Amino acid sequence: MDLIWNVVTAGVSLIATICVWQLARDFLWRPRRLLQAFKQQGVLGPVPRLFLGNLDQVRELMAVEVAKSSTGEIRDDNHGGVVAKVLPYYAAWSRSYGQTFLVWWGSQPRLMISDPELMKEVLCDKSGSLDRDPGQHAARDLFGDGIALLTMNERWSQKRKMVSLAFHNEKLKLMIDAMVACVEENLKQWKTTEGPVDVASKLRGITQDVLCRTAFGTSYAAGKEVFEMQIEQQYIHLEWQGQVHLPGFRFLPTSTNRRRWTLKQQIDSKLRQIVVNRLKESSVSGSYGKDLLGLMLAAKDGVLDFNNGKKLDIQVTMQDVIDECKTFFFTGQETSAALLAWTMLLLALNPDWQTRLRQEVCQVCGQVSAPNTLEMLGNLKSMTMVINEALRMYPPVPLLNRYTHNKVKLKELVIPKGTLLLVPLIVINYNEKFWGGDAKSFNPNRFVSQQQRPFLPFSVGPRTCVGQSFAIIETKIILAMILRKFTFELSETYVHSPFQVLTLQPKFGMPMNLLANQ
Numbered sequence: 001m002d003l004i005w006n007v008v009t010a011g012v013s014l015i016a017t018i019c020v021w022q023l024a025r026d027f028l029w030r031p032r033r034l035l036q037a038f039k040q041q042g043v044l045g046p047v048p049r050l051f052l053g054n055l056d057q058v059r060e061l062m063a064v065e066v067a068k069s070s071t072g073e074i075r076d077d078n079h080g081g082v083v084a085k086v087l088p089y090y091a092a093w094s095r096s097y098g099q100t101f102l103v104w105w106g107s108q109p110r111l112m113i114s115d116p117e118l119m120k121e122v123l124c125d126k127s128g129s130l131d132r133d134p135g136q137h138a139a140r141d142l143f144g145d146g147i148a149l150l151t152m153n154e155r156w157s158q159k160r161k162m163v164s165l166a167f168h169n170e171k172l173k174l175m176i177d178a179m180v181a182c183v184e185e186n187l188k189q190w191k192t193t194e195g196p197v198d199v200a201s202k203l204r205g206i207t208q209d210v211l212c213r214t215a216f217g218t219s220y221a222a223g224k225e226v227f228e229m230q231i232e233q234q235y236i237h238l239e240w241q242g243q244v245h246l247p248g249f250r251f252l253p254t255s256t257n258r259r260r261w262t263l264k265q266q267i268d269s270k271l272r273q274i275v276v277n278r279l280k281e282s283s284v285s286g287s288y289g290k291d292l293l294g295l296m297l298a299a300k301d302g303v304l305d306f307n308n309g310k311k312l313d314i315q316v317t318m319q320d321v322i323d324e325c326k327t328f329f330f331t332g333q334e335t336s337a338a339l340l341a342w343t344m345l346l347l348a349l350n351p352d353w354q355t356r357l358r359q360e361v362c363q364v365c366g367q368v369s370a371p372n373t374l375e376m377l378g379n380l381k382s383m384t385m386v387i388n389e390a391l392r393m394y395p396p397v398p399l400l401n402r403y404t405h406n407k408v409k410l411k412e413l414v415i416p417k418g419t420l421l422l423v424p425l426i427v428i429n430y431n432e433k434f435w436g437g438d439a440k441s442f443n444p445n446r447f448v449s450q451q452q453r454p455f456l457p458f459s460v461g462p463r464t465c466v467g468q469s470f471a472i473i474e475t476k477i478i479l480a481m482i483l484r485k486f487t488f489e490l491s492e493t494y495v496h497s498p499f500q501v502l503t504l505q506p507k508f509g510m511p512m513n514l515l516a517n518q
Protein backbone atom coordinates (compact mmCIF):
# COMPACT_ATOMS: atom_id res chain seq x y z
CA MET A 1 0.00 0.00 0.00
CA ASP A 2 2.85 2.31 1.02
CA LEU A 3 4.60 1.58 -2.25
CA ILE A 4 1.54 2.52 -4.31
CA TRP A 5 1.09 5.67 -2.25
CA ASN A 6 4.76 6.60 -2.74
CA VAL A 7 4.55 6.01 -6.51
CA VAL A 8 1.36 8.12 -6.78
CA THR A 9 2.89 10.91 -4.68
CA ALA A 10 6.07 10.86 -6.74
CA GLY A 11 4.02 10.94 -9.98
CA VAL A 12 1.89 13.85 -8.82
CA SER A 13 4.98 15.76 -7.60
CA LEU A 14 6.71 15.18 -10.94
CA ILE A 15 3.70 16.44 -12.93
CA ALA A 16 3.37 19.47 -10.60
CA THR A 17 7.09 20.24 -10.99
CA ILE A 18 6.84 20.00 -14.80
CA CYS A 19 3.79 22.31 -14.80
CA VAL A 20 5.48 24.88 -12.57
CA TRP A 21 8.63 24.72 -14.70
CA GLN A 22 6.58 25.20 -17.91
CA LEU A 23 4.65 28.12 -16.41
CA ALA A 24 7.86 29.78 -15.23
CA ARG A 25 9.41 29.24 -18.68
CA ASP A 26 6.37 30.56 -20.59
CA PHE A 27 5.39 33.43 -18.33
CA LEU A 28 8.71 34.57 -16.81
CA TRP A 29 11.97 33.54 -18.45
CA ARG A 30 10.93 33.49 -22.11
CA PRO A 31 9.07 36.84 -22.05
CA ARG A 32 12.01 38.42 -20.25
CA ARG A 33 14.49 37.05 -22.78
CA LEU A 34 12.36 38.11 -25.77
CA LEU A 35 11.66 41.57 -24.35
CA GLN A 36 15.40 42.07 -24.02
CA ALA A 37 16.03 40.80 -27.58
CA PHE A 38 13.46 43.21 -29.05
CA LYS A 39 14.60 46.11 -26.86
CA GLN A 40 18.18 45.72 -28.12
CA GLN A 41 16.83 46.21 -31.66
CA GLY A 42 14.90 49.32 -30.65
CA VAL A 43 11.46 47.63 -30.61
CA LEU A 44 9.47 48.73 -27.58
CA GLY A 45 5.92 48.42 -26.36
CA PRO A 46 3.66 48.76 -23.31
CA VAL A 47 5.01 47.03 -20.20
CA PRO A 48 3.45 43.55 -19.96
CA ARG A 49 1.94 42.35 -16.70
CA LEU A 50 2.63 38.94 -15.29
CA PHE A 51 0.39 36.25 -16.82
CA LEU A 52 -1.96 38.58 -18.80
CA GLY A 53 0.70 40.48 -20.71
CA ASN A 54 -1.13 43.53 -22.17
CA LEU A 55 -4.48 41.79 -22.58
CA ASP A 56 -6.33 43.69 -19.86
CA GLN A 57 -5.14 47.00 -21.34
CA VAL A 58 -6.28 45.88 -24.83
CA ARG A 59 -9.70 44.94 -23.45
CA GLU A 60 -9.99 48.25 -21.59
CA LEU A 61 -9.09 50.29 -24.69
CA MET A 62 -11.68 48.41 -26.73
CA ALA A 63 -14.40 48.91 -24.12
CA VAL A 64 -13.67 52.66 -24.02
CA GLU A 65 -14.04 52.89 -27.81
CA VAL A 66 -17.34 51.00 -27.85
CA ALA A 67 -18.66 53.19 -25.01
CA LYS A 68 -17.80 56.33 -27.02
CA SER A 69 -20.04 55.23 -29.93
CA SER A 70 -23.00 57.50 -30.46
CA THR A 71 -25.85 58.01 -32.88
CA GLY A 72 -24.74 61.37 -34.31
CA GLU A 73 -21.09 60.52 -34.78
CA ILE A 74 -20.80 59.76 -38.48
CA ARG A 75 -23.20 62.32 -39.93
CA ASP A 76 -20.44 64.71 -41.00
CA ASP A 77 -18.88 61.91 -43.09
CA ASN A 78 -15.60 62.10 -41.22
CA HIS A 79 -14.23 58.60 -40.83
CA GLY A 80 -11.03 59.68 -39.09
CA GLY A 81 -11.74 57.63 -35.98
CA VAL A 82 -12.13 54.29 -37.74
CA VAL A 83 -8.63 52.94 -37.01
CA ALA A 84 -9.01 53.89 -33.34
CA LYS A 85 -12.35 52.08 -33.19
CA VAL A 86 -11.21 48.93 -34.94
CA LEU A 87 -7.72 48.68 -33.41
CA PRO A 88 -7.72 50.99 -30.37
CA TYR A 89 -4.48 49.52 -29.06
CA TYR A 90 -2.77 50.32 -32.36
CA ALA A 91 -3.96 53.92 -32.19
CA ALA A 92 -2.83 54.26 -28.56
CA TRP A 93 0.55 52.53 -28.70
CA SER A 94 1.80 53.50 -32.16
CA ARG A 95 1.83 57.10 -30.87
CA SER A 96 4.18 56.13 -28.05
CA TYR A 97 6.24 53.33 -29.57
CA GLY A 98 6.17 53.91 -33.34
CA GLN A 99 4.96 51.87 -36.33
CA THR A 100 6.58 48.64 -35.15
CA PHE A 101 5.89 47.75 -31.52
CA LEU A 102 5.51 44.73 -29.29
CA VAL A 103 2.41 43.69 -27.32
CA TRP A 104 1.84 40.58 -25.24
CA TRP A 105 -1.25 38.38 -25.44
CA GLY A 106 -0.63 36.48 -22.21
CA SER A 107 2.70 34.82 -22.87
CA GLN A 108 2.56 35.27 -26.67
CA PRO A 109 4.58 38.16 -28.11
CA ARG A 110 2.80 39.96 -30.94
CA LEU A 111 4.72 42.31 -33.15
CA MET A 112 2.72 45.02 -34.88
CA ILE A 113 4.08 45.71 -38.36
CA SER A 114 2.54 48.66 -40.17
CA ASP A 115 5.26 49.63 -42.60
CA PRO A 116 3.79 48.74 -46.05
CA GLU A 117 7.08 47.34 -47.37
CA LEU A 118 7.47 45.05 -44.37
CA MET A 119 3.81 44.06 -44.57
CA LYS A 120 4.23 42.95 -48.17
CA GLU A 121 7.41 41.07 -47.33
CA VAL A 122 5.57 39.21 -44.57
CA LEU A 123 2.52 38.36 -46.69
CA CYS A 124 4.56 37.31 -49.73
CA ASP A 125 6.84 34.97 -47.81
CA LYS A 126 6.86 31.50 -49.34
CA SER A 127 9.53 29.90 -47.19
CA GLY A 128 7.05 28.46 -44.69
CA SER A 129 8.75 30.35 -41.84
CA LEU A 130 5.84 32.81 -41.73
CA ASP A 131 2.52 31.02 -41.69
CA ARG A 132 -0.65 30.24 -39.74
CA ASP A 133 -0.62 30.37 -35.94
CA PRO A 134 -0.75 26.76 -34.68
CA GLY A 135 -2.47 27.87 -31.47
CA GLN A 136 -5.78 29.05 -32.97
CA HIS A 137 -7.92 26.29 -31.51
CA ALA A 138 -11.22 28.20 -31.52
CA ALA A 139 -10.61 29.24 -35.15
CA ARG A 140 -9.97 25.59 -35.99
CA ASP A 141 -13.52 24.84 -34.85
CA LEU A 142 -14.72 27.25 -37.56
CA PHE A 143 -12.48 26.25 -40.44
CA GLY A 144 -11.43 22.70 -39.54
CA ASP A 145 -8.43 21.67 -41.61
CA GLY A 146 -9.69 23.68 -44.59
CA ILE A 147 -7.28 25.71 -46.71
CA ALA A 148 -7.70 28.89 -44.66
CA LEU A 149 -5.92 27.35 -41.65
CA LEU A 150 -3.64 24.71 -43.14
CA THR A 151 0.02 25.68 -43.17
CA MET A 152 1.49 26.17 -46.65
CA ASN A 153 2.57 22.59 -47.29
CA GLU A 154 2.00 20.40 -50.33
CA ARG A 155 -1.45 19.43 -49.06
CA TRP A 156 -2.52 23.09 -48.79
CA SER A 157 -1.13 23.83 -52.24
CA GLN A 158 -3.02 20.94 -53.89
CA LYS A 159 -6.26 21.73 -52.07
CA ARG A 160 -5.96 25.37 -53.02
CA LYS A 161 -5.58 24.40 -56.67
CA MET A 162 -8.66 22.21 -56.34
CA VAL A 163 -10.94 24.88 -54.86
CA SER A 164 -9.59 27.61 -57.13
CA LEU A 165 -11.03 25.70 -60.11
CA ALA A 166 -14.51 26.55 -58.84
CA PHE A 167 -13.77 30.29 -59.04
CA HIS A 168 -12.31 30.61 -62.55
CA ASN A 169 -13.97 33.22 -64.75
CA GLU A 170 -15.58 30.52 -66.90
CA LYS A 171 -17.23 29.01 -63.81
CA LEU A 172 -18.18 32.42 -62.42
CA LYS A 173 -19.97 33.33 -65.65
CA LEU A 174 -22.24 30.33 -65.13
CA MET A 175 -23.14 31.48 -61.62
CA ILE A 176 -24.39 34.94 -62.59
CA ASP A 177 -27.96 33.96 -63.50
CA ALA A 178 -28.36 32.00 -60.27
CA MET A 179 -27.04 34.99 -58.31
CA VAL A 180 -29.51 37.37 -59.98
CA ALA A 181 -32.47 35.04 -59.37
CA CYS A 182 -31.49 34.58 -55.76
CA VAL A 183 -31.11 38.33 -55.08
CA GLU A 184 -34.43 39.05 -56.81
CA GLU A 185 -36.20 36.59 -54.53
CA ASN A 186 -34.54 37.99 -51.41
CA LEU A 187 -35.26 41.64 -52.24
CA LYS A 188 -38.98 40.85 -52.48
CA GLN A 189 -38.84 40.42 -48.68
CA TRP A 190 -37.36 43.90 -48.16
CA LYS A 191 -40.23 46.10 -46.97
CA THR A 192 -40.33 49.88 -47.22
CA THR A 193 -43.20 50.39 -44.83
CA GLU A 194 -42.00 48.87 -41.60
CA GLY A 195 -39.62 51.57 -40.36
CA PRO A 196 -35.84 51.14 -40.30
CA VAL A 197 -34.51 47.83 -41.63
CA ASP A 198 -31.22 46.38 -40.37
CA VAL A 199 -29.57 46.04 -43.77
CA ALA A 200 -26.48 44.39 -42.26
CA SER A 201 -28.42 41.29 -41.27
CA LYS A 202 -30.54 41.33 -44.46
CA LEU A 203 -27.39 41.47 -46.60
CA ARG A 204 -25.91 38.59 -44.67
CA GLY A 205 -29.05 36.60 -45.51
CA ILE A 206 -28.60 37.34 -49.22
CA THR A 207 -24.90 36.46 -49.38
CA GLN A 208 -25.57 33.24 -47.44
CA ASP A 209 -28.32 32.28 -49.86
CA VAL A 210 -26.13 33.12 -52.88
CA LEU A 211 -23.31 30.97 -51.54
CA CYS A 212 -25.60 28.00 -50.80
CA ARG A 213 -27.02 28.04 -54.31
CA THR A 214 -23.91 28.80 -56.36
CA ALA A 215 -21.08 26.97 -54.58
CA PHE A 216 -23.01 24.13 -52.96
CA GLY A 217 -26.09 23.81 -55.20
CA THR A 218 -28.25 23.53 -52.13
CA SER A 219 -31.18 25.45 -50.66
CA TYR A 220 -30.67 28.24 -48.15
CA ALA A 221 -32.80 26.28 -45.66
CA ALA A 222 -30.17 23.50 -45.65
CA GLY A 223 -27.34 25.91 -44.88
CA LYS A 224 -29.04 28.41 -42.57
CA GLU A 225 -28.46 26.49 -39.34
CA VAL A 226 -24.77 26.05 -40.21
CA PHE A 227 -24.39 29.81 -40.71
CA GLU A 228 -26.09 30.55 -37.40
CA MET A 229 -23.84 28.11 -35.55
CA GLN A 230 -20.77 29.55 -37.28
CA ILE A 231 -21.70 33.02 -36.04
CA GLU A 232 -21.76 31.62 -32.51
CA GLN A 233 -18.37 29.97 -33.13
CA GLN A 234 -17.04 33.33 -34.30
CA TYR A 235 -18.02 34.96 -31.00
CA ILE A 236 -16.49 32.10 -29.02
CA HIS A 237 -13.31 32.67 -31.02
CA LEU A 238 -13.44 36.37 -30.12
CA GLU A 239 -13.91 35.57 -26.42
CA TRP A 240 -11.06 33.05 -26.62
CA GLN A 241 -8.80 35.68 -28.20
CA GLY A 242 -9.33 37.95 -25.19
CA GLN A 243 -8.28 35.33 -22.63
CA VAL A 244 -5.11 33.61 -21.50
CA HIS A 245 -5.33 29.82 -21.54
CA LEU A 246 -3.13 27.40 -19.70
CA PRO A 247 -1.84 24.46 -21.76
CA GLY A 248 -4.51 21.74 -22.04
CA PHE A 249 -7.37 24.13 -21.13
CA ARG A 250 -9.18 23.38 -24.37
CA PHE A 251 -9.67 19.75 -23.31
CA LEU A 252 -11.39 20.61 -20.00
CA PRO A 253 -15.19 20.22 -19.94
CA THR A 254 -15.92 23.90 -19.19
CA SER A 255 -19.29 25.26 -20.39
CA THR A 256 -17.61 27.06 -23.33
CA ASN A 257 -15.64 23.99 -24.35
CA ARG A 258 -18.74 21.80 -24.16
CA ARG A 259 -20.59 24.28 -26.37
CA ARG A 260 -17.63 24.32 -28.80
CA TRP A 261 -17.70 20.55 -29.06
CA THR A 262 -21.49 20.47 -29.57
CA LEU A 263 -21.35 23.14 -32.27
CA LYS A 264 -18.56 21.35 -34.08
CA GLN A 265 -20.39 18.05 -34.00
CA GLN A 266 -23.69 19.60 -35.19
CA ILE A 267 -22.02 21.54 -38.01
CA ASP A 268 -20.16 18.43 -39.18
CA SER A 269 -23.38 16.48 -39.22
CA LYS A 270 -25.35 19.15 -41.16
CA LEU A 271 -22.58 19.51 -43.73
CA ARG A 272 -22.25 15.74 -44.05
CA GLN A 273 -25.97 15.66 -44.86
CA ILE A 274 -25.49 18.23 -47.66
CA VAL A 275 -22.67 16.11 -49.08
CA VAL A 276 -24.66 12.87 -48.81
CA ASN A 277 -27.61 14.51 -50.60
CA ARG A 278 -25.31 15.50 -53.45
CA LEU A 279 -23.95 11.95 -53.65
CA LYS A 280 -27.52 10.63 -53.92
CA GLU A 281 -28.36 13.14 -56.66
CA SER A 282 -25.19 12.23 -58.55
CA SER A 283 -26.09 8.55 -58.55
CA VAL A 284 -29.19 9.53 -60.58
CA SER A 285 -27.66 12.24 -62.77
CA GLY A 286 -24.29 10.54 -63.25
CA SER A 287 -22.36 13.73 -62.36
CA TYR A 288 -21.22 15.39 -59.17
CA GLY A 289 -21.88 18.81 -60.69
CA LYS A 290 -19.48 21.59 -61.67
CA ASP A 291 -19.74 23.78 -58.56
CA LEU A 292 -17.34 23.84 -55.61
CA LEU A 293 -18.94 20.84 -53.91
CA GLY A 294 -18.99 18.84 -57.17
CA LEU A 295 -15.29 19.54 -57.77
CA MET A 296 -14.37 18.47 -54.25
CA LEU A 297 -16.31 15.22 -54.59
CA ALA A 298 -14.65 14.53 -57.94
CA ALA A 299 -11.29 15.09 -56.25
CA LYS A 300 -12.27 12.70 -53.46
CA ASP A 301 -12.94 10.02 -56.07
CA GLY A 302 -9.71 10.83 -57.87
CA VAL A 303 -11.56 11.87 -61.04
CA LEU A 304 -10.82 15.60 -60.88
CA ASP A 305 -8.74 16.62 -63.84
CA PHE A 306 -6.93 19.99 -63.93
CA ASN A 307 -7.86 20.27 -67.64
CA ASN A 308 -4.46 18.91 -68.65
CA GLY A 309 -4.66 15.29 -67.61
CA LYS A 310 -3.12 16.07 -64.22
CA LYS A 311 -4.80 14.72 -61.12
CA LEU A 312 -4.39 15.76 -57.48
CA ASP A 313 -1.35 14.24 -55.79
CA ILE A 314 -3.14 14.04 -52.48
CA GLN A 315 -5.96 11.88 -51.26
CA VAL A 316 -9.10 13.85 -50.41
CA THR A 317 -11.23 12.29 -47.68
CA MET A 318 -14.85 12.90 -46.66
CA GLN A 319 -13.54 14.92 -43.67
CA ASP A 320 -11.50 17.07 -46.10
CA VAL A 321 -14.66 17.83 -48.07
CA ILE A 322 -16.52 18.73 -44.86
CA ASP A 323 -13.66 20.96 -43.66
CA GLU A 324 -13.56 22.84 -46.98
CA CYS A 325 -17.35 23.22 -46.81
CA LYS A 326 -16.92 24.80 -43.35
CA THR A 327 -14.21 27.13 -44.65
CA PHE A 328 -16.27 28.31 -47.61
CA PHE A 329 -19.53 28.51 -45.72
CA PHE A 330 -17.83 31.05 -43.50
CA THR A 331 -15.40 32.92 -45.75
CA GLY A 332 -17.80 32.97 -48.70
CA GLN A 333 -20.50 35.11 -47.14
CA GLU A 334 -19.45 37.06 -44.01
CA THR A 335 -16.86 39.09 -45.89
CA SER A 336 -19.09 40.07 -48.83
CA ALA A 337 -21.98 40.90 -46.49
CA ALA A 338 -19.66 43.19 -44.51
CA LEU A 339 -18.43 44.90 -47.69
CA LEU A 340 -22.00 45.48 -48.86
CA ALA A 341 -23.13 46.89 -45.51
CA TRP A 342 -20.24 49.39 -45.34
CA THR A 343 -20.77 50.35 -48.99
CA MET A 344 -24.43 51.06 -48.27
CA LEU A 345 -23.43 53.18 -45.27
CA LEU A 346 -21.11 55.29 -47.43
CA LEU A 347 -23.75 55.66 -50.13
CA ALA A 348 -26.40 56.64 -47.58
CA LEU A 349 -24.05 59.34 -46.26
CA ASN A 350 -23.25 60.50 -49.81
CA PRO A 351 -26.59 60.64 -51.67
CA ASP A 352 -24.99 62.27 -54.72
CA TRP A 353 -22.90 59.12 -55.24
CA GLN A 354 -25.93 56.96 -54.58
CA THR A 355 -27.78 58.76 -57.39
CA ARG A 356 -24.76 58.54 -59.69
CA LEU A 357 -24.49 54.80 -59.17
CA ARG A 358 -28.23 54.29 -59.71
CA GLN A 359 -28.02 56.16 -63.00
CA GLU A 360 -25.02 54.11 -64.05
CA VAL A 361 -26.83 50.85 -63.28
CA CYS A 362 -29.89 51.94 -65.31
CA GLN A 363 -27.70 52.99 -68.20
CA VAL A 364 -25.60 49.80 -68.23
CA CYS A 365 -28.51 47.39 -67.70
CA GLY A 366 -31.07 49.06 -69.95
CA GLN A 367 -34.18 46.87 -70.04
CA VAL A 368 -32.78 43.96 -68.03
CA SER A 369 -33.26 43.99 -64.27
CA ALA A 370 -29.64 43.36 -63.30
CA PRO A 371 -26.10 43.32 -64.70
CA ASN A 372 -26.09 39.70 -65.87
CA THR A 373 -22.92 39.42 -67.96
CA LEU A 374 -19.25 39.93 -67.10
CA GLU A 375 -19.21 42.72 -69.68
CA MET A 376 -22.02 44.65 -67.99
CA LEU A 377 -20.40 44.16 -64.61
CA GLY A 378 -17.14 45.48 -66.02
CA ASN A 379 -18.93 48.56 -67.33
CA LEU A 380 -20.05 49.60 -63.85
CA LYS A 381 -17.01 51.88 -63.53
CA SER A 382 -18.28 54.27 -60.84
CA MET A 383 -19.51 51.31 -58.82
CA THR A 384 -16.04 49.75 -58.98
CA MET A 385 -14.58 53.00 -57.62
CA VAL A 386 -17.11 53.12 -54.78
CA ILE A 387 -16.50 49.47 -53.86
CA ASN A 388 -12.75 50.10 -53.78
CA GLU A 389 -13.28 53.13 -51.58
CA ALA A 390 -15.44 51.04 -49.22
CA LEU A 391 -12.75 48.33 -49.16
CA ARG A 392 -10.23 51.03 -48.27
CA MET A 393 -12.25 52.70 -45.52
CA TYR A 394 -13.92 49.62 -44.04
CA PRO A 395 -11.86 46.59 -45.11
CA PRO A 396 -13.89 43.44 -44.23
CA VAL A 397 -10.65 41.80 -43.08
CA PRO A 398 -8.81 44.66 -41.34
CA LEU A 399 -6.05 42.69 -39.62
CA LEU A 400 -4.03 39.67 -40.74
CA ASN A 401 -1.44 37.71 -38.85
CA ARG A 402 1.48 35.36 -39.46
CA TYR A 403 3.31 33.18 -36.95
CA THR A 404 7.09 32.81 -37.03
CA HIS A 405 7.73 29.06 -37.24
CA ASN A 406 11.48 29.81 -37.27
CA LYS A 407 13.69 32.76 -36.44
CA VAL A 408 13.04 35.30 -39.21
CA LYS A 409 14.93 38.33 -40.52
CA LEU A 410 12.86 41.20 -41.93
CA LYS A 411 15.09 43.95 -43.22
CA GLU A 412 17.29 44.67 -40.17
CA LEU A 413 14.89 43.14 -37.67
CA VAL A 414 15.54 39.66 -36.26
CA ILE A 415 12.29 38.12 -35.01
CA PRO A 416 12.40 35.09 -32.72
CA LYS A 417 10.47 31.90 -33.40
CA GLY A 418 7.01 31.85 -31.79
CA THR A 419 6.14 35.53 -32.40
CA LEU A 420 2.82 36.45 -33.97
CA LEU A 421 3.22 39.22 -36.55
CA LEU A 422 0.18 41.50 -36.77
CA VAL A 423 -0.43 43.03 -40.18
CA PRO A 424 -3.06 45.80 -39.85
CA LEU A 425 -4.29 46.28 -43.45
CA ILE A 426 -6.65 49.03 -42.29
CA VAL A 427 -3.82 51.22 -41.01
CA ILE A 428 -2.19 51.77 -44.42
CA ASN A 429 -5.61 52.61 -45.86
CA TYR A 430 -5.76 55.79 -43.78
CA ASN A 431 -2.12 56.81 -44.24
CA GLU A 432 -2.08 60.34 -45.73
CA LYS A 433 1.33 59.67 -47.26
CA PHE A 434 -0.35 57.33 -49.77
CA TRP A 435 -3.93 58.64 -49.93
CA GLY A 436 -3.47 62.39 -49.50
CA GLY A 437 -4.90 64.86 -47.01
CA ASP A 438 -8.47 63.63 -47.51
CA ALA A 439 -7.71 60.02 -46.49
CA LYS A 440 -10.35 60.27 -43.76
CA SER A 441 -13.10 61.20 -46.19
CA PHE A 442 -15.11 59.29 -48.79
CA ASN A 443 -13.73 60.12 -52.21
CA PRO A 444 -14.13 57.32 -54.80
CA ASN A 445 -12.49 59.56 -57.41
CA ARG A 446 -9.13 58.57 -55.96
CA PHE A 447 -9.69 55.26 -57.79
CA VAL A 448 -10.33 56.83 -61.20
CA SER A 449 -6.94 55.67 -62.36
CA GLN A 450 -4.67 52.83 -61.28
CA GLN A 451 -1.87 54.13 -59.10
CA GLN A 452 0.96 52.45 -57.26
CA ARG A 453 -0.35 52.47 -53.69
CA PRO A 454 -0.34 49.91 -50.93
CA PHE A 455 -3.93 48.63 -51.11
CA LEU A 456 -4.37 45.02 -50.00
CA PRO A 457 -8.01 44.31 -49.07
CA PHE A 458 -7.72 40.75 -50.43
CA SER A 459 -4.14 40.34 -49.15
CA VAL A 460 -1.21 39.54 -51.41
CA GLY A 461 1.16 36.61 -51.89
CA PRO A 462 0.49 32.88 -51.74
CA ARG A 463 -2.51 33.16 -49.40
CA THR A 464 -4.31 35.89 -51.29
CA CYS A 465 -8.12 35.53 -51.30
CA VAL A 466 -9.35 32.69 -53.58
CA GLY A 467 -12.86 34.14 -53.66
CA GLN A 468 -11.93 37.69 -54.77
CA SER A 469 -13.60 37.60 -58.20
CA PHE A 470 -16.66 35.81 -56.82
CA ALA A 471 -16.94 38.48 -54.09
CA ILE A 472 -16.71 41.39 -56.52
CA ILE A 473 -19.24 39.94 -58.97
CA GLU A 474 -21.65 39.14 -56.16
CA THR A 475 -21.25 42.55 -54.52
CA LYS A 476 -21.90 44.37 -57.80
CA ILE A 477 -24.99 42.33 -58.62
CA ILE A 478 -26.52 42.77 -55.15
CA LEU A 479 -25.70 46.49 -54.98
CA ALA A 480 -27.01 47.14 -58.50
CA MET A 481 -30.29 45.39 -57.76
CA ILE A 482 -30.75 47.24 -54.45
CA LEU A 483 -30.01 50.58 -56.12
CA ARG A 484 -32.55 49.90 -58.86
CA LYS A 485 -35.25 49.02 -56.39
CA PHE A 486 -34.59 51.34 -53.44
CA THR A 487 -33.28 54.69 -52.32
CA PHE A 488 -31.82 54.32 -48.84
CA GLU A 489 -31.14 56.67 -45.94
CA LEU A 490 -29.34 56.04 -42.70
CA SER A 491 -31.74 55.81 -39.75
CA GLU A 492 -31.38 58.27 -36.86
CA THR A 493 -30.91 55.24 -34.61
CA TYR A 494 -27.68 54.09 -36.29
CA VAL A 495 -24.74 53.89 -33.84
CA HIS A 496 -21.35 53.97 -35.55
CA SER A 497 -19.21 51.22 -34.09
CA PRO A 498 -17.12 49.27 -36.62
CA PHE A 499 -15.98 46.24 -34.69
CA GLN A 500 -13.78 43.32 -35.69
CA VAL A 501 -15.15 39.91 -34.81
CA LEU A 502 -13.27 37.97 -37.49
CA THR A 503 -14.60 40.28 -40.16
CA LEU A 504 -15.37 43.98 -39.66
CA GLN A 505 -18.99 44.29 -38.55
CA PRO A 506 -21.24 47.20 -37.53
CA LYS A 507 -21.52 46.26 -33.84
CA PHE A 508 -25.04 47.59 -33.44
CA GLY A 509 -26.33 46.70 -36.91
CA MET A 510 -27.07 49.13 -39.72
CA PRO A 511 -30.65 50.43 -39.60
CA MET A 512 -31.75 52.19 -42.79
CA ASN A 513 -34.97 53.63 -44.13
CA LEU A 514 -35.81 52.21 -47.54
CA LEU A 515 -37.85 54.14 -50.10
CA ALA A 516 -39.19 52.27 -53.14
CA ASN A 517 -38.02 53.77 -56.45
CA GLN A 518 -40.69 54.55 -59.06
Ligand code: HEM
Pocket residue numbers: 123147148149160327328331332333335336339395396397400401456457458459460462463464465466467468470471
Ligand atom coordinates in the same frame (compact mmCIF):
# COMPACT_ATOMS: atom_id res chain seq x y z
C1 HEM B 1 -15.18 41.36 -49.91
C2 HEM B 1 -15.00 40.10 -49.75
C3 HEM B 1 -13.72 39.44 -49.30
C4 HEM B 1 -12.60 39.97 -48.72
C5 HEM B 1 -12.31 41.44 -48.41
C6 HEM B 1 -11.68 38.88 -48.48
C7 HEM B 1 -10.42 39.01 -47.93
C8 HEM B 1 -9.55 37.98 -47.74
C9 HEM B 1 -8.21 38.13 -47.25
C10 HEM B 1 -7.58 39.45 -46.82
C11 HEM B 1 -7.64 36.89 -47.23
C12 HEM B 1 -6.21 36.57 -46.88
C13 HEM B 1 -5.97 36.07 -45.51
C14 HEM B 1 -4.49 35.99 -45.21
O1 HEM B 1 -3.65 36.45 -45.99
O2 HEM B 1 -4.20 35.49 -44.12
C15 HEM B 1 -8.63 35.95 -47.69
C16 HEM B 1 -8.43 34.59 -47.79
C17 HEM B 1 -9.40 33.70 -48.17
N1 HEM B 1 -10.62 34.02 -48.72
FE1 HEM B 1 -11.41 35.87 -48.92
N2 HEM B 1 -12.27 37.72 -48.90
C18 HEM B 1 -13.51 38.02 -49.42
C19 HEM B 1 -14.41 37.13 -49.97
C20 HEM B 1 -14.23 35.79 -50.09
C21 HEM B 1 -15.17 34.88 -50.71
C22 HEM B 1 -16.49 35.29 -51.34
C23 HEM B 1 -14.63 33.63 -50.59
C24 HEM B 1 -15.16 32.32 -51.09
C25 HEM B 1 -16.14 32.16 -51.92
C26 HEM B 1 -13.36 33.75 -49.90
C27 HEM B 1 -12.53 32.70 -49.57
C28 HEM B 1 -11.28 32.85 -48.98
C29 HEM B 1 -10.44 31.72 -48.59
C30 HEM B 1 -10.82 30.25 -48.70
C31 HEM B 1 -9.27 32.26 -48.08
C32 HEM B 1 -8.08 31.50 -47.51
C33 HEM B 1 -7.03 31.31 -48.56
C34 HEM B 1 -5.78 30.62 -48.01
O3 HEM B 1 -5.46 30.76 -46.84
O4 HEM B 1 -5.12 29.94 -48.81
N3 HEM B 1 -13.14 35.08 -49.63
N4 HEM B 1 -9.78 36.63 -48.03
